[in-house]
Structure formats: C-alpha cells, structure tokens
Amino acid sequence: MKLTVWTYEGPPHVGAMRIATAMKGVHYVLHAPQGDTYADLLFTMIERRNHRPPVTYTTFQARDLGADTAELFKTAARDAFERYRPEAMIVGASCTAELIQDDPGGLAKAIGLSIPVLPLDLPSYQKKENWGAAETFYQLVRALVDQSVDRPPRLAGDRPRCNILGPTALGFRHRDDLLEVKRLLRRLGVDVNVTAPLDATPDDLRRLSAADFNVVLYPEIAGAAAAWLERTVGQPAVRTVPIGVGATRDFIEEVARVAGVDPSSALEDCATRLPWWSRSVDSTYLTGKRVFIFGDATHAIAAARVASEELGFEVVGLGAYNREFAREVRAAAEKLGLTALITDDYLEVERAIADLQPELVLGSQMERHIAKRLRIPCAVISAPSHVQDFPARYSPQMGFEGANVLFDTWVHPLVMGLEEHLLSMFRDDFEFNDEAGPSHLGHGAPPASPAPAAPVTSALTWSSEAQAELAKIPFFVRGKARRNTEAFAQERGIDQIQLETLYDARSHFSR
Amino acid sequence: MTTLLDTLSRRSQPSPARGREVLRERGQREVFCGLTGIVWLHRKIQDAFFLVVGSRTCAHLIQSAAGVMVFAEPRFATAIMEERDLAGLADANEELDRVVDELLARRPEIRMLFLVGSCPSEVIKLDLSRAAQRLSKKHAPDLRVINYSGSGIETTFTQGEDACLAALAPEAPVAPAGAPPSLLVVGALPDIVEDQFRRLFADLGIPRVDFFPPRRSGDMPPIGPSTRFLLAQPFLGDTAQQLEARGAVRLPALFPFGVEGTTAWLKAAADAWGVAPATFAAVVGPGQERGRRAVERHRAALEGKRLFLFPDSQLEPSLGRFLARELGMTLIEIGTPYLNRTLLAQELDALPEGVVLSEGQDVDRQLDRCRAARPDLVVCGLGLANPLEAEGIATKWSIELVFSPVHGFDQAGDLAGLFARPLRRHALLRV
Ligand code: SF4
Ligand code: SF4
Numbered sequence: 001m002k003l004t005v006w007t008y009e010g011p012p013h014v015g016a017m018r019i020a021t022a023m024k025g026v027h028y029v030l031h032a033p034q035g036d037t038y039a040d041l042l043f044t045m046i047e048r049r050n051h052r053p054p055v056t057y058t059t060f061q062a063r064d065l066g067a068d069t070a071e072l073f074k075t076a077a078r079d080a081f082e083r084y085r086p087e088a089m090i091v092g093a094s095c096t097a098e099l100i101q102d103d104p105g106g107l108a109k110a111i112g113l114s115i116p117v118l119p120l121d122l123p124s125y126q127k128k129e130n131w132g133a134a135e136t137f138y139q140l141v142r143a144l145v146d147q148s149v150d151r152p153p154r155l156a157g158d159r160p161r162c163n164i165l166g167p168t169a170l171g172f173r174h175r176d177d178l179l180e181v182k183r184l185l186r187r188l189g190v191d192v193n194v195t196a197p198l199d200a201t202p203d204d205l206r207r208l209s210a211a212d213f214n215v216v217l218y219p220e221i222a223g224a225a226a227a228w229l230e231r232t233v234g235q236p237a238v239r240t241v242p243i244g245v246g247a248t249r250d251f252i253e254e255v256a257r258v259a260g261v262d263p264s265s266a267l268e269d270c271a272t273r274l275p276w277w278s279r280s281v282d283s284t285y286l287t288g289k290r291v292f293i294f295g296d297a298t299h300a301i302a303a304a305r306v307a308s309e310e311l312g313f314e315v316v317g318l319g320a321y322n323r324e325f326a327r328e329v330r331a332a333a334e335k336l337g338l339t340a341l342i343t344d345d346y347l348e349v350e351r352a353i354a355d356l357q358p359e360l361v362l363g364s365q366m367e368r369h370i371a372k373r374l375r376i377p378c379a380v381i382s383a384p385s386h387v388q389d390f391p392a393r394y395s396p397q398m399g400f401e402g403a404n405v406l407f408d409t410w411v412h413p414l415v416m417g418l419e420e421h422l423l424s425m426f427r428d429d430f431e432f433n434d435e436a437g438p439s440h441l442g443h444g445a446p447p448a449s450p451a452p453a454a455p456v457t458s459a460l461t462w463s464s465e466a467q468a469e470l471a472k473i474p475f476f477v478r479g480k481a482r483r484n485t486e487a488f489a490q491e492r493g494i495d496q497i498q499l500e501t502l503y504d505a506r507s508h509f510s511r
Numbered sequence: 512m513t514t515l516l517d518t519l520s521r522r523s524q525p526s527p528a529r530g531r532e533v534l535r536e537r538g539q540r541e542v543f544c545g546l547t548g549i550v551w552l553h554r555k556i557q558d559a560f561f562l563v564v565g566s567r568t569c570a571h572l573i574q575s576a577a578g579v580m581v582f583a584e585p586r587f588a589t590a591i592m593e594e595r596d597l598a599g600l601a602d603a604n605e606e607l608d609r610v611v612d613e614l615l616a617r618r619p620e621i622r623m624l625f626l627v628g629s630c631p632s633e634v635i636k637l638d639l640s641r642a643a644q645r646l647s648k649k650h651a652p653d654l655r656v657i658n659y660s661g662s663g664i665e666t667t668f669t670q671g672e673d674a675c676l677a678a679l680a681p682e683a684p685v686a687p688a689g690a691p692p693s694l695l696v697v698g699a700l701p702d703i704v705e706d707q708f709r710r711l712f713a714d715l716g717i718p719r720v721d722f723f724p725p726r727r728s729g730d731m732p733p734i735g736p737s738t739r740f741l742l743a744q745p746f747l748g749d750t751a752q753q754l755e756a757r758g759a760v761r762l763p764a765l766f767p768f769g770v771e772g773t774t775a776w777l778k779a780a781a782d783a784w785g786v787a788p789a790t791f792a793a794v795v796g797p798g799q800e801r802g803r804r805a806v807e808r809h810r811a812a813l814e815g816k817r818l819f820l821f822p823d824s825q826l827e828p829s830l831g832r833f834l835a836r837e838l839g840m841t842l843i844e845i846g847t848p849y850l851n852r853t854l855l856a857q858e859l860d861a862l863p864e865g866v867v868l869s870e871g872q873d874v875d876r877q878l879d880r881c882r883a884a885r886p887d888l889v890v891c892g893l894g895l896a897n898p899l900e901a902e903g904i905a906t907k908w909s910i911e912l913v914f915s916p917v918h919g920f921d922q923a924g925d926l927a928g929l930f931a932r933p934l935r936r937h938a939l940l941r942v
Contacts, residue, residue: 001564001590001606003613010571033630035544035663038572040894050901052894059540062664065634076539083875095566096630096664099597124566125594347584 006346006366008321008384012122012132013094014039019136019221020090021053021169022197026140027086029077031069031097031104034059046387047170056080060097070102077108081115088116088144088202090136095124116202118143128344130220130296130322133168137197138224144205147233151210160259161191162238163211165226166218167198172299172383173397174198177217180399181242184252185215187266190259197221209233213258217241217398219298220322243302244310245274245403272400274407278311289414290480292317292358294341294349294367295382297325299397301332303362303381306406308336316356317341319349321364346370357479360414365389376479377413460486462497469502484509531859531868533850538873541894542823542848543576543910544663545671546627550577551913552675553586555699556724558622561587562614563661564607564639565629576910586621588614592631603637604645611646611656621654623728625675628660655728657682667848669746669824669913672699679724679731680753686735693719694780695732695759697750698743701916702726708767708919711777714794717784734759739783741776743767743918745858746825748851765857767918768826768926769833770802775857798920805924806837812931812938814839819886821895822846822872823909828858830890830912835863838927842866843884846877888934905933 009015013030020028021043030036037057043049058076060069077091091104105119118139122132154160164181167174178195185192193211194204208229213236216226226237236258242251249267256263277283291313293303297320307313318333319341320326326342333340341352350370353361361371361378365386371378380389381397396402462470473481481502488505489497546569549561563569570589577585590610596603607626615621624646626639639658646656659678661671676697686693694717696708705722712720721732723740736758742751745766755761764779765772774795781791818840820827827847834840844867852859862868869877874895881889882902889899889906896906907930917926 001592001596001603001610003610004567004570004589004591005584006574007567007570007589007591009567011567013568014571033544033663034540034542034667035546035572035630036568037539037541037894038543038575040541041575041892044895044897045893048897050897052898057539060664062633062662065664079538079875095568096634099631099634123594124568125592125597128567 004345008344008346008364008366009129010039010042011095011124012127012129012135013092013120013124014042015129015132015134016090016092016120016122016136017043017053017055018129018133018169018171019140019197020055021049022167023140023200023202025087025201025203026054027080027084027089028053028055029073029080029089029091029104029108030055030057030094031073031092031102032057032059032094033061033096036094036096042170046385047390048387049169053169054084054086058097065100069097069100070107073102073104073107074111077104077113078111081113086115088118088140089113090118090120090140092120092122093124098124116143128322131324133221134224137165137168137221138228140197140202141205141208141225142228144202145208145229145233146206147209151212154212159189159191160213160261161193161211162255162259163193163208163214163235164195165214165216165222167195168218168221169198170383170385171198171218171221172296172381172385172389173395174218176394176396177398177402179394180396180401181215181217184242184248184266184399185255187269188252188255188259188263189261190255209235211235213238215255220296220325241298241302242398243299243402244306244406245272245400246309247302247305248272248399248403269400272403274310274400274403277404277407283312283411286411286414287312289313289360290316290356290358291360291362292353292356292367293381294319294321294361294363296320296364297322297329299382301329302397303406304332304336306403307362307410310403311407311410313360316358317352319343319352357483359480360410362410379410379413459495460489460497461495463499465499466497466502469499481506531862534867534869536869536871536873536876538871538876540667540848540872541821541874541892542872543668543892544572544630545661545666545668545674546573546629546663547576547668548661548671548675549573549587549627552672552699552724555726556623556728557726558620558728559586559625560614560618560621560623561625561627562611563587563589563627563629564632564637565589565592565627566631567591569629569631586618592635597635603635604642607637607642608646608649615650615654624654624656625678626656626658627675628658628662630662630664633660633662633664655682667825669744669826670849672744673747673749676724676747677749677753680734680750680757683723683731683734683757685757686733686737688735690733690735690737691718692737692739692784693721693732694784695721695723695734695738695740695754696743697723697740697754698747699724700743700918704916704918704922707921711794711798712780715777715781715784715786715791717780717786736760739780741780742854744826745829745851745854746849748854751854763854763857765832765861766826766829768829769837769923770799770806770920771837771861772829772833773802773918773920773923774799795920802920802923805921806927808924809927809931810838812934813888813927815841816887816934817841817843817884818930819843819881819884819889820845821877821881821889821891821909822848822869823890823892824913825849825851826909826912827890828855828862828868831866832858832861833923833926834930835866836861837923838930840888840930843886844869844877844880846870846872848872888930890930905937907933 020026043053091108108117167178214226215238216222229235238254240251240254242248252263252266291307300320304318315336320329321344330340361367362381364382364384368378485505628639643656643658657678659674734757738759741762762779765775767773767776827845831842831845846869850870896908899906916922
C-alpha cells in the first residue's frame, strides 16, 4: 500500500482510453463500476473535446457481483457494437473488474462480433497511465498492421514516406506539435503515410507498414509500437524528440539520414528567434538562473537541454515520474552533474523543490501548484495538465516555432532584465514597493514576498537586525541569500544569524 | 440477474411514488461514485482526515473531481493497493496500519480518521470496520477511526455523504433521558448557510439547534428521543435511519431549495416547537422577501424554458420542483440515481403533472430521449456537458450544485442564477 496525496498518472485503462479517444472507429468496452466514468471528464472538460470518449462502461454494482457480471459485460459489448458500429473494439477491465476475473477478452470473443476485437490486459495494480497507453497502441498496431505489404523499392526521385507515431488524446500540446513536425518533414521532402494514434482509423494502422520509417514523437506512447515495427517490418525509428533548437536540428539530421535526403534547406529555414532572443543583452540576466525540472521523462530531458544550452540556466534538479524511462533521465541528469529524482510521490518532489529553492520551476500542473505555494515562478512543460494547458492559440513545444514558445513561456514568469535592474536601483525608495512584484505579471502572479521559509536547521535563528536587512534584498534574490546565509552559518556552527553573518556569507559566496 | 433483463426491456411501471410513473433504468450509469463526497466533507469537518483504501483509479477520481485544487495539503489521501497487497489479507491489514502511522506522523493534529472503502477493498473483502476498531484502540484517546464505504458498486455520488454521516451518527453522545427537545439539522452545509439557519431558528425561539456533521469532531451533538431532525439534503436516507434508530424524530418537509422549500422546511421545525404563526411570518418574512426578489430577477431567462435533468446528486426532484414552481420552467424529465419515496414524499406531491421521473440510468438511451425532446437546458455531469453543448444544447453541470451554497432564502437567487447563466450566455454569444 502506498500513501498517495496526488497522483501524476491515472490507472492504465485511462491510458487505453487516450488511445481509443484519439482514434476514429475504435470503441472501448470497459468492465468497470460507475465511478470510473469520471474519466470521461478528462477528455470533455480538460481537453474540451466535443464528443464523449468512445467508451462503454459496464457499471456493475454490488448486487451484480453475486449474479452475473459476465453476462452484463456481453450485453454491454453487444449494445455498444449495435449502437456505435466501430471498425474495431478493444475490451478490458478496470482495477475492480480485474479482481472479479470475468475475462472480457474471452467474453467478447464468445459473442462473435464481425470486427476485430482486441483484449487488453492492463495490470491496474502494477502499471499506470502511460504504460497503458503504450501497451494499447502496441497491441492495436500488432493486431492490425498488414505485414504482407511489401514496400515497393523507392525509385530515384520518389519521396520517402514515414509514419508519425505518438500524438494522442489528452497529450501535452500534441495537437500543435504534430503540425510543427509535419512542417519540418515537408521541408525535408518527406511524405507522411499515417499519423497515429491521433485521428487514425483501424484501416490506417493496417497501412503503417507502407512507410519507410517511423518518427517517434512521444516514446512514452509510441516507443513499444515503434520497436515492434522495427523488428517485424524493418522500419527504422527516428527517436530524437525535436524540443528546442538543438534537438530540432538533430531531429532534422536524423530524419535526413534515415530518409536519405538533404537536410540543408530544412536546417537553414531557421524560423526560430530563440537564439537571438537568448543572445540579446536583455537576456543576460537569465545567466545561471537556478531551475528545477520535473515531468514526464521525454519533456523533462528535453527541457534540461534547452534550459542549460539554449537559455543559459543552471539546472539544479531534474526528475521524472515515469519509472519506465528512469535510465534515460538518470543519464541526462548525470551529464549535468546531478542525481535524477525518479519518483511519483508528489510530496517528495515538493520537498526537493523546497530544499533547492530554485528561481524557476519547469514542471507539470503538480509542480505548478507546489511552486505557487512556495512562491516560485513556474512554467508548465509536461502532463499531467490542466484545462489551461490546452490553449486556443497555436502553441507547440516542438520544432522551431516550439522553441519560440519555450522561450516566451519560460522567461515570462521571471523578472525581465531591465526590470530587475530597476527593482534593485529603487528598492530603497519609500514609494517603491517590491512586494508588488514584476509589473508584467498580472493577476495570479506569485506574490513577491515569500513567507520566511523554514531555516535549514530548526536551531538556526535570525537576529531582528539581520532579518530586517534580509527584507531589503530584492525578493527575487532573497530566497537565495537566505539559503546561502543559513548554509554558511550552519557550516560555522553559528546559531543566530547577525548582520555580520549575512555580509560574511555574501562575500563568501560572491568569490 | 436483473440488470441484464432490465437493460434489454426497459420497464415502465406505475410506482408507489404517489401514483407517478417512474421509468426504471438499469444500463450504463454516467455518475461519480460516493468517494466524491470527500471533496466537500473534508472541508466541513476540520479536524478529520479521509483515507481511501483503494486503487489508483480512486485517487485519480477524487483529484479529477476536485479539479486539482491543491492549495494546501488536503485532508484526504488514498492508500493505493498494490499487487502484493492483493496476495493475502493479513498483509493488507499490516500495510494499512503502517500507512496510518505514516499519515499520523505527518498530520498529528488529526482527531478523526475515516477509512473509506472502495470497490477494490470491498471486492477483496478487506474488513475496514475491524481495521477501524483496531486502529481506534491503538490510537485512543487522540484519534477516533471510523469506516464507511464510498465504493462505486454501492454508492452513487452524494450517497457517499450519506454513508459517511450514517457511520458518524453512532459516534454522537446519547442525549440524556428527559432532555428538552432539540433540533438537529442534518447534511453538510457551507458554514455561511449554517449560520443563516442558526439565526433563523434562534429568532423562531428554538433554543437548541445543532448541525450534523459538526465542524469539529469533538463537537458531536447529543442524539436521542428528544431530538427532532430536519434533513438539509434529500440523499440522506441511511443517515435518517441511523438517527431514527436512536429515537430521533424526522420532521418531514420540502427541502430548503428556493423560497417555497425553505419556508416549508423552517415551518416543519416551527410547528414542532409550536411557534405561533404570526411569529413565524414575522421571522421568515424578510428572508422570503429577499429570496423572492432575487429569484424574480432570473425569471425572464428561465420561464417557459424546457428542462431535462440527468441523474446525478438525488437533488434533481427538489431542483425540478423549485425551477417549475418558482421560475416557471417546463420539466421534461427528472432523472435521479435513486428515488427515496419516503424522504421525497412532499417533493413528489409538489411536482407538476406530466413530468417523466426516471430512476437509475441507461445513458445512451437517456441521451436519445434528451436529443429527441430538444430541451432548452440540460442539467448533467461533467462528462456529458461539453458534448451536449457541442450539439447546441445549453447545459448546467450538476457538480456545482453540491459544491456551492444553494440552500435557504439568501441563496435562492444564486441557485436560480446557476441555471439562468448558461441560457443567458447562449443568448449573448454571437460566435
Ligand atoms: S467506482 Fe470504485 S474503483 Fe472506481 S473510483 Fe469509485 S471506488 Fe474507486
Ligand atoms: S488552483 Fe488554479 S489551476 Fe489549479 S484547479 Fe484551481 S484554478 Fe485551476
């Protein structure tokens, strides 16, 4: 048993729902009690979908348990087929139905539907949402792909064709990433055979084998399917995730290599402003900003590269909640001289952020709430997401336009360079109140004056003089000053921080 | 197995609900389970903690229903069962004890702990009542541990509150024999509403009024044969039975939604205390007047509009009554997950003729009926609202009705406003 306050991922059947909802012509019959229908709202409310997810829940009740839940399942599957006429059906159990062991797969087979029916075995007590999505997509691909399709040898002058794998329902910016990646591929002269699962039909999955290679946008969703396609139909996979300028360039080069095309025109078409925005003098103040990064592995790893190489931040913490990709995250962290935080325990992440006192948090909605509470600026880079992470405007994370979006959304929560300068210049002006915070942050901005955080050790106290001096330090460096001073005092066995301690610490750290 | 048969042959039968036809449906239900109640109950009882013993699904449900309102560490959590907990029950109990210890170390200020059962804990027959006894003994006197089930196989949405309060009722001290009569208001109400009612009862001259659940677990009201109780919510059938088992007497009335409902509800108490009609009129008059004026402001938006309510909170018959009688709406169908004919007797009498009452759900069929009827406004859960809006049908999400203050004279206008706003918005938008 694990004590859990908030969870990063839903159960694996929610992952399966994300695949079914993304696709067309697929219906999911889920053996589950009524409360599990809450999952519909993830799609209709958070993602604002205008249709109910294509899911039929059996909603068995306690009184059915002694009777015949299996029959109930068969009726639900039959009715769903009659009503929705899907081209393929997936069937499975949620956590409760897993315990009553009705075997949805066998039952669905017994009613003899005229369409492919795919039983899903998603162990609810071991696995989670991303795994469920990946497994569902993999099973669908495996069951449907036509392995007999022979790719005609490409003649000189034929355009190479690829599949784009990974974009799905309830994905963080998948809708816009897809457009951006298609634009890159077009520029490279590569055609798209099938995009899946988003908007793909079962027939589209059958045709996957007609492509020359696969582009894996989200390894969390499509990694398993792509590996299988690589093994069985010999399609190589492009696995570079084009988030950030550098990674987008790497992506272009990898696609070009695999497709046998010339990358130069796509590389020249640098529609990104990030490099210049980052070099312009106003950005000098971004140098060494301490940033904490947490999210799904793919987005966290990508964010770490952009933060350190393209914005000049100092990454002080890096982690992910999906253990399946722990190895990759550890490797990325090591490169930055860090130890990765691999956990799905929200409280542990909160502790890490509180201890590190970063100047910026890049995370999921969970970290946004932590940052709000700790009054640290934050930008969202990963699922789990909230309704506001499905913006009306075009807002990709991938490609060159995505890099522009990253620059804006990460830098916006911080104090602007010139503004930072003015804040310290005028901080002693009695009419100037730094509690007001940066002017460009409207309603909802983190209040500027952090409540004094608990000292590093509880024995440590601040003299009132030192406390008052600390308050004069502009808010955006106050946390750092406090942390440094306390660490300094602790090292020297000082119990009460005096005015001198503060200044000694300052000179110590400014060396 | 009745469910299957009922799904296949939808039965319409004259029910004992005062001669009204009730459509009984047994198909797919699109409703939350009773765990959802934790979202508002944990705000109400300020030193209580709700620990769900369940799966990742349960944890995900509560956080999705709460809209991830993570402003502080909430007073609820889930002990998520894992593969190894399912192996043997002895382990599960040890694990639970360990999780509770961990929780109490983090939150030493907690005085009451609810162990909340879920579908998985019930299917594996994890005995939470024994666990509660064991833990109560272990942590006495600082902590009381109580269990109830919010599982989806047994409870629908607001029934979770009923199950919680029914489990809490036996914890209340026994009112001493011969104690003077006291009034108990039952059902979690926002503090502001509670205070309004408290003032009204005081003005009516009812000397002792308690609210259940109390704001703090130490303030449990005494309950006994001298207790007269008013249900503030129509979904508290099991709780009412528990109270009656201790000799308390229910004062039947309309529920306090709208001016008419609030008046009738207060009147039931006033009559039990023999309050003179003139006093009653004088005390409730100003509130009635304010309420009427506030409700009236929404009449133009709602009058003559056709309303379809999907089953969700069991408030549906009371809301239908309010909207039909005080705002002139036309009722097409009132769905409710469960129709308690005893508690709702007055409500059912007050409903206009011609409205279809349905109990239970077959969501696909109900959507067919709804689309065919082309209502002006649909009250439904979060899963259905946007899809219906996309079809051009205005909706009001029902969850707001249990999350916001809607009882009493001074909220009657707000309650009407919740239904008027979507219609006003539809009229306003030109895109
Ligand atoms: S319906 Fe059952 S399994 Fe689903 S969330 Fe509710 S209690 Fe948990
Ligand atoms: S706290 Fe803010 S972001 Fe979170 S649910 Fe509430 S409104 Fe949305």
